[in-house]
Amino acid sequence: MKVTFASDNTAGASESVFQAMMDAAQGDAMPYGNDEVTAEVTEMLSALFECDLDVFMVSTGTAANVLSLGAMTPSWGSVLCHSESHILNDECSAPEFYTGGARLIGIDGQDAKIDPIKLKALTYHKIGDVHSCQPSAVSLSQVTEVGSVYSLEELRAITDIAKEAGLPVHMDGARFANALVALGCTPAEMTWKAGIDILSFGATKNGTMAAEAIVVFNKSLSKDLAFRRKRGGHLHSKMRLLSSQMKAYLTDDLWRKNAEQANSMMALLQDGLATIPGVKINTPAQANMVFCTFPKGMTEHLTEQDFTFYGGRWGEGVVRLVTSFRTPKEGVEAFIHSAKAFVEKT
């Protein structure tokens, strides 16, 4: 059996998402977001987050992140983020491009969470000094890049520091649903009630084809986002095809159900890994991703058995395993079985 733990974007899309696109493809609708489905999505998100908000649909997570940062940061500003963050490492300097040259400053912190003490020091670094790039925004990832999840208190610790310094806070929620299910709180509690100004509400990894929503809670930041999106080439003329995906994603709790499946498969995987001698869990998974270190030869063995996952870039034996809404239980069991067999043989 071929099973992949490479990423959650190896999975396709949920049936109802495609069905919704098929339905939206019938008949005519006004272009560029002036259609009924797009309006409905804004209403649905407003109900979900229990507040008035603005929504800008885009088709990639990178676009959602960098347009959000563009709305928060002048070109001479800096964005404070974790040194392992996606915006800093995996977006090909799109943040710099879309902000017109703002600098990303990586801050360390355990489990890929920004260390509040280090953040505080940088927040006030050379404020008002015309020779220095000005701290302008904070961006954090929920789920983080190593699969940990900020608690509500940890979020508050970051946003309180940012607010005190007058900086808006962006949340990269590429795995928002996975984090939410892990914390068991409400969407409002994990965002605007915790001091988040703009959220990249990811959906692609968890069931849509290509649909992400920039959700703006602090509406004073929405002013120029529509222009930025168009100028950046991300205003889809057939917006309803994107919005229909998001509508299906938000209908009947699909987004929660998908995230619950992904997270529970990770819990099963992690429990299994913990029973295998020689396997070290580097960061305990709280959502649907785990980093661990395999004993020598295990990666090769599992790869030969047709399991795929990423390794080889984080140090000797370190691998990343990610589950998705499509990860089958039998696949997880087969993986654990095969890993155990390897250890017993050696």
Ligand SMILES: *Cc1c(COP(=O)(O)O)cnc(C)c1O
């Ligand atoms: C996947 C991901 C994104 C979005 O990536 P795209 O490929 O541009 O959709 C953003 N942030 C994090 C943390 C991610 O894992």
